[in-house]
Structure formats: C-alpha cells, structure tokens
Amino acid sequence: xxxxxxxxxxxxxxxxxxxxxxxxxxxxxxxxxxxxxxxxxxxxxxxxxxxxxxxxxxxxxxxxxxxxxxxxxxxxxxxxxxxxxxxxxxxxxxxxxxxxxxxxxxxxxxxxxxxxxxxxxxxxxxxxxxxxxxxxxxxxxxxxxxxxxxxxxxxxxxxxxxxxxxxxxxxxxxxxxxxxxxxxxxxxxxxxxxxxxxxxxxxxxxxxxxxxxxxxx
Amino acid sequence: xxxxxxxxxxxxxxxxxxxxxxxxxxxxxxxxxxxxxxxxxxxxxxxxxxxxxxxxxxxxxxxxxxxxxxxxxxxxxxxxxxxxxxxxxxxxxxxxxxxxxxxxxxxxxxxxxxxxxxxxxxxxxxxxxxxxxxxxxxxxxxxxxxxxxxxxxxxxxxxxxxxxxxxxxxxxxxxxxxxxxxxxxxxxxxxxxxxxxxxxxxxxxxxxxxxxxxxxxxxxxxxxxxxxxxxxxxxxxxxxxxxxxxxxxxxxxxxxxxxxxxxxxxxxxxxxxxxxxxxxxxxxxxxxxxxxxxxxxxxxxxxxxxxxxxxxxxxxxxxxxxxxxxxxxxxxxxxxxxxxxxxxxx
Numbered sequence: 001x002x003x004x005x006x007x008x009x010x011x012x013x014x015x016x017x018x019x020x021x022x023x024x025x026x027x028x029x030x031x032x033x034x035x036x037x038x039x040x041x042x043x044x045x046x047x048x049x050x051x052x053x054x055x056x057x058x059x060x061x062x063x064x065x066x067x068x069x070x071x072x073x074x075x076x077x078x079x080x081x082x083x084x085x086x087x088x089x090x091x092x093x094x095x096x097x098x099x100x101x102x103x104x105x106x107x108x109x110x111x112x113x114x115x116x117x118x119x120x121x122x123x124x125x126x127x128x129x130x131x132x133x134x135x136x137x138x139x140x141x142x143x144x145x146x147x148x149x150x151x152x153x154x155x156x157x158x159x160x161x162x163x164x165x166x167x168x169x170x171x172x173x174x175x176x177x178x179x180x181x182x183x184x185x186x187x188x189x190x191x192x193x194x195x196x197x198x199x200x201x202x203x204x205x206x207x208x209x210x211x212x213x214x215x216x217x
Numbered sequence: 218x219x220x221x222x223x224x225x226x227x228x229x230x231x232x233x234x235x236x237x238x239x240x241x242x243x244x245x246x247x248x249x250x251x252x253x254x255x256x257x258x259x260x261x262x263x264x265x266x267x268x269x270x271x272x273x274x275x276x277x278x279x280x281x282x283x284x285x286x287x288x289x290x291x292x293x294x295x296x297x298x299x300x301x302x303x304x305x306x307x308x309x310x311x312x313x314x315x316x317x318x319x320x321x322x323x324x325x326x327x328x329x330x331x332x333x334x335x336x337x338x339x340x341x342x343x344x345x346x347x348x349x350x351x352x353x354x355x356x357x358x359x360x361x362x363x364x365x366x367x368x369x370x371x372x373x374x375x376x377x378x379x380x381x382x383x384x385x386x387x388x389x390x391x392x393x394x395x396x397x398x399x400x401x402x403x404x405x406x407x408x409x410x411x412x413x414x415x416x417x418x419x420x421x422x423x424x425x426x427x428x429x430x431x432x433x434x435x436x437x438x439x440x441x442x443x444x445x446x447x448x449x450x451x452x453x454x455x456x457x458x459x460x461x462x463x464x465x466x467x468x469x470x471x472x473x474x475x476x477x478x479x480x481x482x483x484x485x486x487x488x489x490x491x492x493x494x495x496x497x498x499x500x501x502x503x504x505x506x507x508x509x510x511x512x513x514x515x516x517x518x519x520x521x522x523x524x525x526x527x528x529x530x531x532x533x534x535x536x537x538x539x540x541x542x543x544x545x546x547x548x549x550x551x552x553x554x555x556x557x558x559x560x561x562x563x
Contacts, residue, residue, distance in 0.1 A: 062437045087424070087433045090449075091442045110420050113413070143449035146456060146492055215445070 003122055006046055007032045008039035008068070009054035009084070018052070018112060025115055027122065034058075036068035043072050043079055049126040050080035054109075055092060066095060073100045080125040084109045088136050090215055097130070097208045104204070105131030105167070130167035130204045132211070137165040140214035152194045160187040165210040169203050240341045245275045247300060247335030249291075261323070261344045263315035284312045284320045299329040299338035310345065322349045357529040364526050375426055383419035387412045432474070439463075440470045444477055444495060451493070452485050459497035465504060469554050472530045473497070473506050476538070476552050479523050480508035488512025488548055503536070503556035507549065514546035527552070 005022060007029055009015040019029040030046045033039035035058050043051055051072060055065035069081045080103040083096060093106040105125045111133055112118050121131040141150065141162055150158065156177075163173045170184045177184075192199045197209045241258035245251055251270045262279055264270060270278060276291045283289045291297065295306050305328040312320040325342035390412035397405040427433075435443040441459050448455035464470075477495050484490040490512030498505050518524045518540055527550075531538045536554035 087428070088446075089434050089438065089442070090446070091434075091438050110417060113417065139449060144451065144454045146454040 002026050002028045003050065003126055004028045004030050004046070004048045005122070006030060006039065006042045006048045006051045008034070008036070008042075008051065008057065008065070010034045010057045011054070014054075014109075021112075021115060022118075025119055027119070036064045036071075039068050040071055040075070043076055047076065048079060050082055050103075050122050052082045052084060052122075055083055055085045063092070063095075066092060069096065069104075070099050073104075079103075080122075081105070082107060082121060082125055082131070084112060088133070088139060090136060090140065090211065093132060093136060094208070094211055094215065097132075097204065097211070101202070102128050102130060102204045106136070107131065107133045108135055111135070124167065124172075129169065130207050132166050132207055134162070134166050137162050140165065140211065143214070149195055153191065157187050157191050157194075160184065161191050161210065164188065164191075164206055165214070167203060167207050240343055242339065242341050243270075243275070244330065244332075244337060244339045245296075245300070246332055246337040249274050249276060249297075249300070251275045251278070252332070252337070258342070261315075261321060261342070262313060263317055263319075263321075269316070279313045279315075282314050282318075282320070296325075296327050296338065296340060299327045300336050303329045303336065305329070310349075313342070322346050354532070357532050360525065360529050361533060364529075372426070372430065379422045380419050380426065383415055383422065387415045387419065390415065431471070435470060435474050436467070440465065440473055441497065443470075443474055444497075447474075447478055447481065448495070451481055453490060453492055455481055455493045455495060457495045457497075460499065462497055462499050462504065466556060468534055469504055469556060472534055472536075472554060473504060473552065475530060476506060476527050476550075477508055479527055480510075480550050483516065483523060484508070484510035484512050484548065488514065488516065488546065490546075490548075500553070502553065504554045506552040506554070509547055509549045512546050512548060513544075514542045514548050515544045516540060516542040516548050 005027055007015055007019055007022075009018070012034065015032050015034070019032060022029055030048055031042035033042045039051065039053065051069070053065045053069050055063060057064040057068075065083055069083055072079055073081060081096075081100070082105040083092070084107055085092060086109050088108055096104055096106055103125050105121050107118070107121055124131055141158065150161075153161065159177060160173055163176055168176065170181060170188070173179075174181045174184045189199075191197070195213055197213050200206050200209060241255060241261050243251055243254035243258050250272055251274075252272075254267055254270060259265070259267060259270075262270070276289075276294050276296065280294060280296065281289055295308055295311075298304050298306055305326065307324075307326045309324045311323055311325065313323050315321050322345045323342045324345050325340055327338050327340040329336050330339045331337075390408050394405040394408040394412065397408065432443050432446070434446055441457065441462065444457045444459075448457050465473075481493050481495070484493045488510055490510035492511055494507075494509045496507040496509075498507075516524065518528050518538070524538075524540065528538050531552050531554060534554050535557065536552060539551045539553075540548070542548040542550075
C-alpha cells in the first residue's frame with residue numbers, strides 16, 4: 001500500500017512541485033495545506049501516514065510548523081511528522097525531538113530534491129523511526145572545540161556516531177557500514193562510555209542524547 | 218570681596234561685570250599666574266573654590282597634559298602668545314585639564330590685558346564637549362550610512378556574480394536538454410543531472426548569502442542560539458558562555474551578533490588566534506558582550522574600518538566599545554549595550 005501524505009507549505013509553488021515529485025514516486029498526496037489550521041484539519045480528515053510540514057508558515061513565518069506538528073502529535077499520535085526547514089537550525093530539531101518520542105524527522109528543504117533521500121526518510125518515519133538531516137549532523141561533528149571529546153573516538157566510531165545522530169537503528173547502521181549487528185553494538189557501547197552519554201535503548205532518545213552532547217560541547 | 222592688588226581698579230570692575238556672563242573667563246598675570254576667574258570657569262574646570270586656582274601658574278594647573286596624556290610644554294602653549302607678543306589668539310578646539318585630571322574640550326579666545334605688573338592676558342573659553350559629541354555622532358551616522366551602502370553594493374555583486382550566473386547556466390542547460398530530449402535522450406538526461414547539481418549549488422549559495430545578511434536563527438531563536446551556530450561554523454574553537462539573558466530588543470541582538478561575528482573574524486584573520494571566547498551577561502544597564510582571543514593583539518579602533526564600524530554600531534545604540542589589545546595579545550573587546558525602555562517580547 002502506498003504511503004499517504006499531507007503536505008503543508010505556504011509557498012504554493014514548492015508545495016505543488018513536491019506533490020508532483022512524490023506522486024510520481026508512488027506516494028499518495030491526499031491533501032495540501034497553506035497554513036497551520038488547515039493543516040490540522042487536513043490531518044484530521046485524512047489520517048495520513050506522515051505529514052510533511054514547512055517550519056516557517058504564516059502569520060509570523062517563524063515556528064508555526066513546529067507548533068502545528070506538536071499539536072498534531074497530541075491529537076493524532078499515529079501520524080508521522082517530517083519537518084522541513086530552509087535553514088539548518090539545531091535548536092528547532094532539539095525542540096521537536098525533546099517533545100515527541102518517535103515517528104519524527106527534520107530535513108533541510110533542499111534535501112527534498114533528492115527523491116531517494118526523501119522517500120527513505122518518509123519510510124523510516126512511517127515505520128516509527130527518527131530522521132535528522134545528515135548535514136546538521138556533519139555540522140555538529142565538524143565543529144571545532146577547545147577540548148574535543150571526539151578525539152577519543154576511532155574513525156569507525158565517528159561514522160557510527162554520525163549515523164546514530166541521523167536516527168539510524170543498529171540494524172540500519174550495520175547495513176550502511178557493512179558490519180555485523182554485534183559489531184555495531186560494541187561500537188555504540190564504546191562511544192557511550194567514551195563520551196559519557198547516558199546509554200538508552202530507544203532510537204529517538206539516542207538521537208536526542210547525541211545532539212545534546214554535540215551541541216553543548 | 219578680596220582686594221587683588223595685581224588688577225587695576227577699573228579692570229576689577231570690568232571683570233566683575235563679565236563674571237555674570239555665560240562664557241567662562243580667567244585672567245593670568247605677566248608671570249602666568251591665575252589672578253581672576255569667574256564661576257563659569259570654575260564649574261567647567263571642576264573646582265569648587267577659586268582659591269584652589271588663584272595664584273597658581275595657569276598652564277601648569279589646567280593645561281599641562283595633552284588629551285593623549287603626554288606633557289604639554291609651556292613653551293608650545295598658544296595661550297602664551299598674547300602675553301609675549303600682544304597678539305590675540307582664537308582656537309576652536311583645545312583641551313583643559315580638570316581638577317580630577319580628566320580632559321574637557323574647549324574653544325577659546327585670549328587677548329592681552331595691561332595689569333599693574335605688566336602684560337597679562339584674559340582667556341574666554343567655552344565647554345564644547347556637547348558640540349564635539351554631536352560632531353562625532355554625525356560622523357558616526359555618516360559612516361553607518363556609508364557602510365550600509367557598501368553592503369548593498371556587495372550584496373548586489375554577490376547576487377550577480379554568484380547565484381544569478383548559476384541560474385542562467387541552469388536555464389541554458391534545461392533548454393539544451395529540451396532540444397535533445399527526442400533525438401538523444403541519454404545526453405538530455407546527463408544535462409538534466411548537471412542542471413540539477415548546478416541548481417542545488419545556487420540554492421546553497423543563496424542561503425549563504427541570506428545568512429550573511431541576517432541569520433534567520435537570530436530573529437527566530439535569539440542571540441545565544443545564533444552565536445552558538447556562529448561558533449560551530451568558525452574555523453577555530455569558539456566558546457560561548459552566557460547566563461540566561463532571554464530575548465532582547467531586535468537592535469541589541471543584531472548589534473551584539475555582528476560585534477561578536479566581526480571580532481571573531483578579526484581574531485582568525487588578523488590576530489591568528491587559536492581560540493576565541495564569547496561571553497554574554499546582563500548588567501544593570503543592559504547587555505555586556507565580551508570577546509577574548511589569544512591572538513597577536515595590537516588591534517586599534519582606528520586601525521581597521523571593521524572595528525570602527527563596531528564602535529559606530531554600539532554608539533548608535535547609546536552603548537560603547539572598549540578594546541584592550543596589547544602587542545602580543547590577548548585581545549579583549551567589551552561592548553556595553555544599554556537596553557532603553559521596556560523590554561519587548563517578540
């Protein structure tokens with residue numbers, strides 16, 4: 001059964017282009033909305049698998065999208081949420097991931113023109129996973145620090161940390177890196193110990209722990 | 218009234234008469250000693266009682282230091298000439314030393330006057346601090362306007378040379394692809410792929426440009442998140458330490474952001490620093506921003522237009538910038554930005 005989506009973006013041009021792109025890829029766009037209230041109504045009427053929401057929408061063009069996302073999460077917890085942002089803003093991702101446990105994602109808008117990446121994100125979200133734009137993760141990992149705790153990590157452990165921050169499960173990490181599930185678990189144990197991140201089993205909590213760790217160093 | 222034998226009786230009467238006028242006035246005798254001064258002169262010079270000055274050598278009391286703190290030799294003093302040569306002098310800007318050793322900007326006229334013991338002089342002067350401040354404010358406004366014009370020209374150039382060129386290239390590639398679509402679909406596909414790549418680059422370029430003009434995060438999330446992003450993207454480690462300062466008025470946040478950004482750029486580019494520390498704190502008057510780097514030091518506000526621009530920005534908000542940058546470093550730039558009026562929540 002194809003994924004069913006609701007799209008919300010006040011820029012009609014982008015909304016329609018995205019809808020065409022997704023429909024050609026076999027995703028069903030069941031409704032479109034240009035502002036937060038009509039988005040919430042569209043979600044209520046259609047109960048989609050995922051709602052794709054632009055963070056900046058009228059009237060203030062700041063964080064209406066996040067607010068609407070959290071409202072939808074409260075009302076219809078089964079609906080997955082993918083927030084799109086023009087700008088890489090770590091705090092937006094942290095706000096989203098702090099408020100809700102799973103079925104969420106945060107992608108930069110221009111990632112969306114890479115259709116494979118977008119479909120992969122939508123699938124993972126609809127299956128209960130968490131997605132964070134890799135460019136945000138790269139920025140967090142690349143930031144220079146006076147005393148860089150990441151020095152303690154091996155190159156392989158850094159790769160694992162980056163995938164973990166993007167919301168990959170242990171199985172997903174094993175597939176991407178072509179290593180065994182057991183090896184992934186071993187790496188993650190080392191990473192958590194070296195960085196003193198509280199070990200959590202939940203994928204989403206793991207993402208939040210990693211972002212918070214990277215952001216506050 | 219104390220009798221002053223140095224002054225002829227008619228002169229005393231004359232001086233008493235002018236004592237009431239607004240201009241400050243004092244008289245020195247042939248030896249350069251102060252023999253008379255009016256209340257306005259006392260006030261400007263910061264003295265409470267005329268006896269603190271009467272009988273003392275005027276130059277050595279109120280004119281012995283230049284504003285940069287170096288000594289002002291009596292032989293070079295323009296106020297010497299009326300007594301020596303009998304000429305009258307006017308000066309639009311000079312500096313007198315007040316009782317508390319601070320300087321006060323003055324304009325003055327000095328003319329010779331015949332006293333019982335020879336040729337003395339009378340000096341009428343005016344505190345021109347306000348006028349100077351106004352002149353500096355006008356200059357600062359002009360520089361801000363000039364900087365804004367320069368920035369607009371730079372943005373236009375960046376748009377023209379960068380994103381616009383890329384969009385034109387994409388448009389041409391798309392047109393080529395359309396023509397090839399039927400006859401050579403593989404070539405068309407390659408062109409489309411190239412156009413897509415170019416377009417993504419153009420979008421990234423536009424985002425960099427927009428971020429440089431005004432980071433969206435600054436208005437959406439506030440100063441600290443915007444500074445943390447600045448720190449993350451810097452070429453050297455930049456620490457941001459802040460107490461919870463909350464949201465501040467738009468002008469304060471923007472100015473503080475640009476001061477921190479410029480100071481960080483300077484630390485990397487000119488001082489070759491290895492790390493920078495940005496500290497934010499609320500004070501009773503407003504916001505205090507401190508940027509410390511471990512670079513080469515030797516920076517001066519007059520040395521580069523960048524620092525002058527920061528000074529002007531702070532000045533426009535009624536704030537000020539203090540720069541301590543000894544040769545060899547470290548450089549500490551402190552900006553105090555007052556928050557005037559009620560704090561607005563946006």
